[in-house]
Amino acid sequence: MRYLPLTDTDRQAMLATIGASSIDDLFIDVPAEARLPGPIAGLPAHASELAVERHMTRLARRNLSAGEAPFFLGCGAYRHHVPASVDHLIQRGEFLTSYTPYQPEIAQGTLQALFEFQTQVARLFGCDVANASMYDGSTACWEAITMARRVTKRGKAILSAGLHPHYVSLAKTMARFTGDLLDTALPTLTPGAPGDDMARLLAGIDADTSCVVVQNPNILGHVADLSELAARCHDKGALLIAVVTEPVALGAIRSPGEMGADIVVGEGQSIGVGLNFGGPYVGLFACNEKHVRQMPGRLCGVTTDADGQRGFVLTLSTREQHIRREKATSNICTNAGLCALAFSIHLTLLGETGLRNLAALNHAGAVAAAERLATLPGVELVNGAFFNEFTLKLPREARPVVRALADMGILGGVSLGRLYPDAADLANGLVVAVTETSTAEDVEALAQALEAEIAA
Amino acid sequence: MSMNSEGRVTRPETLAAADAPATFTGNRALMLEEALIFERDDYARTGVDIAEAPATSSRLGGLERHRAIGLPGLTEPEAVRHYTRLSRQNYAIDLGLFPLGSCTMKHNPRLNEKMARLPGFADIHPLAPVDTVQGALAVIDELAQWLVTLTGMHAVAMSPKAGAHGELCGLLAIRAAHDAAGSDRSMILVPESAHGTNPATAAFCGYKVENIPATADGRVDLDALTARLGPDVAGVMITNPNTCGLFERDMKRISDAVHAAGGYVYCDGANFNAIVGRVRPGDLGIDAMHINLHKTFSTPHGGGGPGSGPVVLSAALAPYAPLPFVAKQPDGSFRLIEEETADQDHPGSFGRMSAFHGQMGMFTRALTYILSHGADGLRQVAGDAVLNANYVLRSLDGLLDAPFGPSGPCMHEALFSDDGLAPGFTTLDIAKGLIDEGFHPMTMYFPLVVHGAMLIEPTETEGKAALDQFVGALRSVAERAKAGDEALKAAPAFAPRRRLDETAAARKPVLVWKDETLPQAAE
Numbered sequence: 021m022r023y024l025p026l027t028d029t030d031r032q033a034m035l036a037t038i039g040a041s042s043i044d045d046l047f048i049d050v051p052a053e054a055r056l057p058g059p060i061a062g063l064p065a066h067a068s069e070l071a072v073e074r075h076m077t078r079l080a081r082r083n084l085s086a087g088e089a090p091f092f093l094g095c096g097a098y099r100h101h102v103p104a105s106v107d108h109l110i111q112r113g114e115f116l117t118s119y120t121p122y123q124p125e126i127a128q129g130t131l132q133a134l135f136e137f138q139t140q141v142a143r144l145f146g147c148d149v150a151n152a153s154m155y156d157g158s159t160a161c162w163e164a165i166t167m168a169r170r171v172t173k174r175g176k177a178i179l180s181a182g183l184h185p186h187y188v189s190l191a192k193t194m195a196r197f198t199g200d201l202l203d204t205a206l207p208t209l210t211p212g213a214p215g216d217d218m219a220r221l222l223a224g225i226d227a228d229t230s231c232v233v234v235q236n237p238n239i240l241g242h243v244a245d246l247s248e249l250a251a252r253c254h255d256k257g258a259l260l261i262a263v264v265t266e267p268v269a270l271g272a273i274r275s276p277g278e279m280g281a282d283i284v285v286g287e288g289q290s291i292g293v294g295l296n297f298g299g300p301y302v303g304l305f306a307c308n309e310k311h312v313r314q315m316p317g318r319l320c321g322v323t324t325d326a327d328g329q330r331g332f333v334l335t336l337s338t339r340e341q342h343i344r345r346e347k348a349t350s351n352i353c354t355n356a357g358l359c360a361l362a363f364s365i366h367l368t369l370l371g372e373t374g375l376r377n378l379a380a381l382n383h384a385g386a387v388a389a390a391e392r393l394a395t396l397p398g399v400e401l402v403n404g405a406f407f408n409e410f411t412l413k414l415p416r417e418a419r420p421v422v423r424a425l426a427d428m429g430i431l432g433g434v435s436l437g438r439l440y441p442d443a444a445d446l447a448n449g450l451v452v453a454v455t456e457t458s459t460a461e462d463v464e465a466l467a468q469a470l471e472a473e474i475a476a
Numbered sequence: 477m478s479m480n481s482e483g484r485v486t487r488p489e490t491l492a493a494a495d496a497p498a499t500f501t502g503n504r505a506l507m508l509e510e511a512l513i514f515e516r517d518d519y520a521r522t523g524v525d526i527a528e529a530p531a532t533s534s535r536l537g538g539l540e541r542h543r544a545i546g547l548p549g550l551t552e553p554e555a556v557r558h559y560t561r562l563s564r565q566n567y568a569i570d571l572g573l574f575p576l577g578s579c580t581m582k583h584n585p586r587l588n589e590k591m592a593r594l595p596g597f598a599d600i601h602p603l604a605p606v607d608t609v610q611g612a613l614a615v616i617d618e619l620a621q622w623l624v625t626l627t628g629m630h631a632v633a634m635s636p637k638a639g640a641h642g643e644l645c646g647l648l649a650i651r652a653a654h655d656a657a658g659s660d661r662s663m664i665l666v667p668e669s670a671h672g673t674n675p676a677t678a679a680f681c682g683y684k685v686e687n688i689p690a691t692a693d694g695r696v697d698l699d700a701l702t703a704r705l706g707p708d709v710a711g712v713m714i715t716n717p718n719t720c721g722l723f724e725r726d727m728k729r730i731s732d733a734v735h736a737a738g739g740y741v742y743c744d745g746a747n748f749n750a751i752v753g754r755v756r757p758g759d760l761g762i763d764a765m766h767i768n769l770h771k772t773f774s775t776p777h778g779g780g781g782p783g784s785g786p787v788v789l790s791a792a793l794a795p796y797a798p799l800p801f802v803a804k805q806p807d808g809s810f811r812l813i814e815e816e817t818a819d820q821d822h823p824g825s826f827g828r829m830s831a832f833h834g835q836m837g838m839f840t841r842a843l844t845y846i847l848s849h850g851a852d853g854l855r856q857v858a859g860d861a862v863l864n865a866n867y868v869l870r871s872l873d874g875l876l877d878a879p880f881g882p883s884g885p886c887m888h889e890a891l892f893s894d895d896g897l898a899p900g901f902t903t904l905d906i907a908k909g910l911i912d913e914g915f916h917p918m919t920m921y922f923p924l925v926v927h928g929a930m931l932i933e934p935t936e937t938e939g940k941a942a943l944d945q946f947v948g949a950l951r952s953v954a955e956r957a958k959a960g961d962e963a964l965k966a967a968p969a970f971a972p973r974r975r976l977d978e979t980a981a982a983r984k985p986v987l988v989w990k991d992e993t994l995p996q997a998a999e
Binding site for chain 2: 021022023024025026030031033034035037038039040043045046047048049050051053054055056058059060062063064065066067069071072073075076077078079080081082083084085086087088091093095096097099103105107108109110111112113114115116117118119120121122123124125126127128129130132133134135136138139140142143144148149150152153155156157158159166184186187189190192193194196197198199243244245270271272273274275278287294295296297298299300301302312318319320321322323324325326327329331332333335336337338340341342343344345346347348350351352353354355356357358359361365367368369370371372373374375377378380381383384385386387388390403404405406407422423426427431434438439441442456
């Protein structure tokens with residue numbers, strides 16, 4: 021077997037050293053009735069690299085990849101062009117096949133990259149500090165809610181109607197068991213609705229509220245000023261948690277931290293990581309300095325070595341499960357190190373200039389697409405303000421339209437019926453994301469197909 | 477000094493690294509220092525050429541970001557050099573043996589990487605119409621079938637993102653099952669030797685936690701456990717093989733006792749590599765167990781993730797599995813069970829625990845690895861992993877104290893204590909000495925039940941010659957620690973950094989770059 025270096029001669033020599041007669045003898049502590057006598061029946065035997073590659077390639081061909089079609093899906097996962105050097109660099113064995121940097125003297129590469137990542141995330145989000153990553157945006161969002169509970173010692177979280185429904189779903193799953201109270205609402209397709217939700221959030225904050233959770237841009241693509249909400253939260257002793265699922269937006273719009281958010285979490289996938297059918301992604305987590313000891317996850321910090329040279333280590337581990345066990349701030353251990361590295365490399369390649377240009381290009385493309393699509397008969401643009409994603413209200417249910425577009429080879433957006441199957445009011449909603457990867461021809465193809473399908 | 481026949485020096489006297497003359501750059505030949513990206517002065521540079529945005533009116537609602545963000549940029553050659561230099565300051569499996577106990581640092585086959593990057597897997601959106609991603613769902617289903625069959629369990633939840641997330645999944649299923657039965661049990665029992673994630677996870681989903689003691693032979697104390705079981709105990713979390721590198725011989729009896737008392741058994745499957753293809757946890761009465769795809773099934777650890785932690789479930793817990801999951805239909809096509817049809821298709825589900833379908837990129841890698849090995853190869857994986865660990869254990873007989881060594885063979889990892897080291901010498905000194913020998917150290921100070929624990933997991937992807945060299949190095953370092961060689965206290969001398977002051981880092985944490993607060997690098 022190509023991954024197993026021991027030869028039978030080696031095995032015999034080693035068994036002799038051990039004083040055992042066979043490998044089976046080493047499993048003596050397993051009760052005999054639980055020991056399998058040979059390979060499990062009904063499963064295939066080993067295969068060559070060529071054979072495995074053939075099998076996997078056949079499966080991959082059964083998918084319509086984003087690059088093969090005009091593509092407009094978003095809602096928490098975005099398709100951006102990732103420079104070739106990003107994937108090359110993260111595949112260097114010293115990054116790919118290293119471990120969580122528990123031995124800092126021989127993990128300075130990972131640690132320095134994480135320190136740079138933390139700084140980039142903190143600056144992008146407008147916060148004092150950021151951690152070394154979480155699993156993804158949805159789990160980071162729940163972790164932020166539990167952190168707000170610890171900071172404020174209150175148990176009610178108010179979730180904005182524009183928070184990604186899967187993030188809401190996850191929070192509901194957890195809250196059912198932890199006893200946290202969640203105040204939730206559904207979005208609507210009425211123009212001006214984001215204002216209604218803002219009024220709901222402002223009015224809902226009371227002395228039991230630990231936090232308000234608001235996504236910006238939100239699930240329908242709306243962007244909003246969070247300043248008033250932040251001020252109201254602070255008046256009432258609650259925290260404002262902002263969620264960013266499209267960090268490229270922060271190359272164009274003001275950061276949540278600038279608008280007063282106390283904790284900012286996000287999905288980092290859209291920078292450096294790729295779509296990957298939903299994972300692995302990278303959760304971003306930032307907050308103000310004063311709350312850092314309540315933060316979950318790994319943190320990398322600066323120190324010096326025995327010679328006085330600057331170096332980096334994992335720090336504040338007394339928050340973490342391997343030290344604090346049941347009193348830890350979170351149970352997270354493995355995070356998303358390699359995806360954080362990809363995020364950081366892509367953001368380093370972009371730099372301030374590149375990120376701003378990329379954001380401008382995304383916004384311009386989205387504005388042009390929204391204007392074009394809003395000319396279709398019976399189609400309404402729901403958004404006032406948006407970044408690279410907007411919602412259309414179609415004259416008919418969007419879900420079958422999306423399916424029909426796929427049959428025509430166009431991945432035309434996410435139907436709100438998929439995300440909110442029980443909300444009849446949202447069934448006609450179609451969320452369209454336009455990034456730098458969508459061309460004007462793609463937009464025109466979508467417009468014409470959509471027009472034909474609506475008329476059908 | 478040695479010379480060849482021409483009198484030319486072939487082996488110059490070496491100076492200790494610390495005595496070598498300082499260089500102008502701070503570099504030492506291939507050991508290249510690299511500044512932070514924030515320490516360069518040019519924030520205008522970029523390594524990505526982006527088309528100019530056409531002039532359109534802004535629809536940003538007056539929220540334009542005016543203030544500088546503070547993101548430095550590098551051109552591609554600069555970025556490639558920056559990260560390549562950083563990478564060279566890391567130890568990695570690709571460089572040598574990485575015997576971190578409980579972490580299963582085995583070789584990461586490159587075919588896995590190639591397959592995960594096929595556009596049909598890497599470039600598909602999680603919300604793409606289900607008809608357009610049938611191949612992806614087929615991968616999830618095929619991997620799920622393997623995991624269920626290898627473990628002898630009833631079903632598998634694929635969406636957990638890592639081991640600890642899998643623990644959460646298992647405990648939520650246990651809570652949901654108790655809820656459905658109208659029971660409000662509040663206690664989870666955890667052995668003293670458990671991974672820290674076990675008690676942390678139990679607390680994270682609202683349980684109280686109590687420790688169960690171990691016996692003198694390093695296993696769960698069955699009598700103490702049985703005595704503690706009662707109507708408040710929701711379940712127990714057991715690691716098997718356990719963190720002392722031993723198989724819990726009484727596992728089936730533990731399961732039976734827990735079940736008889738109305739509880740469920742969670743198994744931490746971090747150490748599944750030791751038994752894959754040889755023992756099915758389903759035969760031992762387990763109700764839920766996570767499988768770290770990044771351990772047993774060779775997906776790369778990546779400097780701390782991403783992981784992936786599918787959870788296999790017994791028939792009793794399967795009805796509560798999280799959303800979404802993949803269902804195969806009679807015509808061979810696949811369907812996603814999400815919130816929409818959960819009421820009919822999966823009414824007991826405890827809900828969603830991550831935004832999408834789990835770590836697809838890890839599924840393609842793990843399936844690639846599993847197909848490469850096949851049922852026969854996976855059995856050999858466990859056999860060779862256990863053989864290698866026992867070889868290390870016995871090769872250190874008489875030198876290091878193996879508290880459970882006399883009781884027989886270990887499983888996939890060998891455990892030693894710091895007993896017998898010279899006064900003032902610790903496990904840490906041995907670890908740092910191993911760094912100078914060119915090895916990543918073993919897991920230190922874990923499990924907590926052994927003083928100064930050293931937990932060594934060589935994995936099956938090491939050959940005999942590599943093990944012999946490692947054993948030689950460890951013997952040499954351990955002998956120095958037993959003899960009280962003061963020079964060992966200064967190790968590592970040859971790493972990119974010498975011992976780092978972790979206490980100072982925690983006392984005044986500097987977690988992001990701020991010009992005024994950072995110490996300058998020594999000249």
